[in-house]
Structures are given as structure tokens and as C-alpha cells.
């Protein structure tokens with residue numbers, strides 16, 4: 186039982202981190218297929234455990250919390266996600282469920298291509314676009330109105346042709362980048378020495394979440410409308426009618442088809458799969474939706490997805506190629522990873538020649554060696570993956586595990602219980618230094634545009650960067666005359682470095698590359714402690730009170746800050762003017778500031794844990810149990826003993842509507 190709980194915890198932590206990387210950083214580390222596998226495993230383990238599933242489990246939530254760069258906007262109605270089907274029998278089961286629930290033999294379905302971009306919610310008031318927000322966690326998204334206004338598929342004003350429209354109408358759809366615009370963007374990225382986007386979806390997300398809307402405008406984003414939130418039901422009685430109205434309003438909508446049963450759904454799926462390569466934009470499957478709104482309402486939704494719709498995903502494209510060599514790559518923490526260097530091959534629309542094999546166990550399991558014929562796929566069209574070797578030659582030479590680091594020749598060691606092998610060279614290993622620097626300046630960290638991997642490698646080679654602190658003490662005059670480093674480039678780089686000095690504390694902590702501190706943990710630390718000194722000085726007990734920080738993570742944080750050379754680097758960074766923006770912990774004029782508040786039950790429009798985090802940021806003291814010291818109890822659905830206790834003690838009781846008002850209080 187304990188093992189089961191541990192695995193559930195591990196999966197929840199991983200999935201939260203993946204959500205964050207996918208939705209906030211636009212930089213996923215695993216493909217859709219692997220994500221879905223982990224999510225399915227979690228769903229089944231939660232069922233096996235048979236205990237109530239917490240509202241903040243990734244099986245119950247959509248997306249990830251919003252980042253702090255854009256203003257948060259609460260959607261009028263939550264944005265749901267879709268359950269996935271991969272096999273025909275899963276589609277059959279879906280149709281059967283729908284038929285049983287509504288007691289009809291063959292209800293009408295509408296089939297829509299599933300565009301691979303990112304969902305946005307467009308709020309129209311009296312027909313005028315007022316707020317555009319990303320999906321965020323489904324309840325609260327990021328305000329990207331200025332950026333959305335640059336997309337010509339989105340009308341600023343609805344073309345109502347004199348017909349009445351709801352006072353408030355939320356139009357939902359997908360912002361995406363065409364294959365052509367994607368290729369052109371990556372060419373520009375390459376020419377500028379910036380890292381390319383992995384796929385059009387990441388490129389679209391990255392382009393929409395620009396602080397400068399002029400950058401978005403240059404990226405040529407497009408939009409398809411596929412649904413509505415508030416006001417939608419006043420507009421139409423079915424999905425097909427809704428799409429027709431949205432098209433009349435001036436939105437781009439996709440070509441759809443109607444179907445009466447599983448056979449027709451599947452036939453259309455196969456047809457679209459054939460057409461997929463010719464489409465000017467990426468689709469990753471099709472969506473089947475029950476057409477009639479009244480029937481949809483009867484089916485309702487479970488946790489994160491409606492029961493009246495399902496996404497039928499296309500399988501990841503698989504191709505074969507030959508492994509030229511196995512390369513041992515040294516990461517920023519010294520982990521040495523086997524990487525397959527392959528004969529370049531096109532898969533999922535992108536040329537692939539490298540794929541990580543993660544660790545020695547996987548290398549052995551997949552039987553990959555120099556000369557092996559392997560199957561490669563881009564799962565979810567993100568990261569290339571070697572599925573395995575075909576026709577393994579029994580006499581082939583299996584790769585030899587290195588005894589010394591390929592970058593610095595220091596000895597290699599293996600921590601007990603871990604599969605990874607590591608270099609013992611620390612920062613004296615140029616590979617670790619380079620990787621650490623690449624991580625430090627990367628998009629999710631200090632985000633220094635123009636300081637790409639190639640430039641960093643050269644700066645390390647030339648001895649201009651020997652520590653992350655050197656980033657802010659660079660001798661720019663030494664770069665004059667370097668290939669690709671014109672005067673303007675150098676000036677831009679200098680400006681980007683200067684601009685990065687005020688990144689958030691969360692980004693700064695993440696950038697330091699502390700073991701086990703990914704973006705989610707860094708965000709948790711920043712919002713819990715508020716400022717750098719507090720994190721640096723935190724003892725184990727204080728660290729353990731941060732959500733998601735367990736003993737191993739706490740130990741890693743403590744040992745990082747205990748190292749004199751790490752503290753030294755931080756002091757140099759601060760002395761150079763880096764000022765991790767402290768999180769505002771107390772909004773002294775907020776009605777709840779300084780008050781002790783308990784949240785109980787579940788809330789329809791926000792996860793409880795997220796609400797707690799947001800309240801904490803407003804200066805509220807969230808507590809776990811009701812006592813005479815509790816100032817306010819905010820009760821959601823199914824509130825139980827805490828509510829009765831609060832009543833007994835005469836504690837002020839508030840509901841979800843009040844909670845949302847407090848969260849939006851300005």
C-alpha cells in the first residue's frame with residue numbers, strides 16, 4: 186500500500202512539473218504519449234487506492250497555474266480539457282457511454298480536426314473584444330489581450346449583422362502557427378543563434394506569451410474558433426449551429442463533418458489522417474462532439490473533461506534509421522547520458538539526428554548500438570525518441586560504459602540506487618559549466634535572448650565565462666570580430682543581459698540549477714519565502730512546510746546554500762545588480778490581509794491549493810484547520826466537519842463567489 190501511495194505521489198509531482206513545463210514554459214520535456222501514459226497510470230492507481238482524490242491531483246485539473254508575468258484573469262466559465270482515445274475500441278466505448286446516458290441509439294456527432302496550438306478564451310462585451318486570456322489552469326488564465334489583437338482571424342468587434350448577441354460572450358478556440366510560418370520562424374531563430382522551437386504548438390505558445398505584442402505580430406499567428414463559454418447557449422442549440430454563428434461573426438472556423446455512429450466517426454478519422462500531411466497546419470487528431478447542446482448538458486462533465494466529447498489522437502509517426510554512434514553527453518549536474526547519433530531522418534515534419542537514451546538501463550533494454558537499425562518517433566511531435574532496435578545483430582558490439590568523463594577525463598561514479606552515472610569533475614568540467622550556463626540563461630530561467638548554446642560554448646572555450654556570475658561581468662569588447670557577432674548583436678546581447686537582472690525570484694532559484702529544484706519547486710519556494718535571503722537561510726523544518734518539498738529536496742537545497750562557492754556566486758550575482766524580484770507577500774490594504782483563513786470543500790472555478798497560494802500572495806495566512814484563531818472559513822462544495830466547527834465557534838463563513846471576489850480584489 187505504501188509503495189502504491191509513493192508511486193501516486195511521484196506521478197503527481199512529475200505531472201505537475203510536466204504541466205508547468207508545457208503550459209507555462211512552452212518547453213515540454215516529454216512527449217504527449219508519455220504524458221498520457223503517466224496520467225493514465227495515475228488515474229488507475231488512484232482508483233486502485235480507493236481513497237478520495239484530492240482536488241489538486243493532475244487527474245482533476247487542467248493545465249498549470251499561471252505565471253506571474255501577465256495579469257491573471259478568471260474565466261467566466263471554466264475551460265475544460267478533452268479525454269483522449271488512441272484505439273478504435275476506446276471510441277466505441279465512448280459512443281456506447283453516450284448512447285446509454287441519453288437513451289438514444291444513434292445520436293449525431295460533429296467531427297472537428299484537433300488543431301495543435303493553445304486554447305484561448307475571448308471575452309466579448311456588447312460585441313466588442315474586451316479580454317483575451319490563455320487557458321491557464323482552466324479557471325484562471327493570463328491576460329494576452331494585446332497580443333491576441335494582432336491575430337487577423339479574430340474580430341475586434343463581432344459582425345452581428347444587426348442580430349442580438351449576448352451581453353457577454355466567451356468565444357473559445359485555438360491559436361496556432363501554420364507549418365510555413367513555423368519553418369520561417371525557426372530559420373530566423375537559427376540565423377540569430379537562438380534555439381529553435383520544437384514544434385508549431387510551442388512556437389505559437391511562445392509567440393503569444395510575449396510581453397511585447399509587436400513580436401507576436403511578426404510571428405503570423407492564426408486562430409480557429411471551436412466553442413463558447415458564457416453566452417454560448419443563448420447563441421445556438423447545437424455545436425454545428427454555434428460554429429455557423431461564429432463564422433458569421435467573422436471568426437475562422439474549420440471544416441467539420443457530421444456522423445451518426447462509430448463507423449462513420451472512424452472512417453472520417455482515417456480520411457483526415459490521410460489528409461494530414463497536406464494540411465497547412467498541424468493537427469494531432471480529431472475531436473468528436475455530441476452535436477446537440479441539450480444532450481450535452483444531460484451528460485455533463487467529469488473533473489477535467491466533458492463526457493460528451495473525446496479527442497481521438499493520431500499515433501506518433503514512426504520511421505527507421507541507422508545509429509551512427511552512441512555519444513556520452515555530460516549534463517549540468519554531471520550526469521552522463523547516452524545519446525544516439527543517427528543518420529538524419531524526417532519524422533513528424535522535422536529532421537532528427539539525435540535522441541537521448543536517458544540512461545544505461547534504457548540503452549540496454551532498447552539494445553541500441555553503433556550500426557543498429559532503430560525505430561524513431563516524435564511522441565506528440567515533441568522530443569524524438571528511439572523506440573527500439575530492429576533485427577538486433579547478436580554479434581554486434583554493445584556500447585561500453587565510460588569510466589572517465591568524456592569532457593574532462595575525471596573519473597565517473599554511480600550513486601547507489603540510481604541508474605545515472607556521473608562525472609566527478611564538478612565545475613572544473615567544461616561540459617558541466619557549459620550546460621549549467623545554458624540552463625541559467627534559458628527561457629524558463631533568466632531568459633537571456635541572444636545567448637544561445639553555441640555562443641556559450643565559445644565563451645567557455647575562450648575563457649570568458651568560467652562561472653554563471655561571469656554572465657553579468659562579460660567583457661563585450663572581446664566579442665568584436667567574432668563570426669555572427671556584429672555591433673548590433675553585441676549591443677542587443679548586452680541589453681538582454683541587463684534586462685534579465687530583474688527576473689522573478691522563482692526564475693532565479695530555478696536558474697541556479699539546484700538539484701531537484703525544477704520550476705514548480707522554485708515557484709513554491711518563492712511564493713512561500715518571498716525573498717532570496719529567506720530561502721537561503723531556511724532550515725529543514727521551514728523548507729518542509731513548502732508544498733511539494735520533501736526531505737530529499739530540502740536536503741538538496743540546504744546543501745546547495747551551505748557550499749561556500751555557491752554562496753559566493755550568488756553574492757557576485759547580486760553585486761553585479763541581479764535583483765530577484767521579491768514576491769509581494771503582504772498587500773496590506775486587502776480585506777483579508779493578515780487574517781487567518783481556512784479553505785474547505787471543493788470549488789468549481791479554482792483548485793483549492795491554487796486559491797491558497799494566491800491568497801498567501803495577497804498577505805493572507807491560510808491555515809489547515811479551524812480553531813478560535815480562524816478569522817474566516819471559505820466553504821466550497823461538500824464542506825464537512827470544518828464548516829460545522831466554524832459555525833460552532835462563530836467564525837465568519839464565506840462562499841466561492843466571495844472567494845473569487847477576494848482573489849480579484851484590486
Ligand code: IVH
Nearest residue numbers: 265266267297298299300303304411472491
Ligand atoms: S473542444 C470542452 N475542439 O485540444 C471541450 N478542443 O485536449 C474543450 N483543441 O484544450 C475543447 N482543437 O486546446 C476542442 N476542435 C477542437 C479542438 C480543441 C484543438 C485543443 C484545445 C483543448 C485541447 C484538449
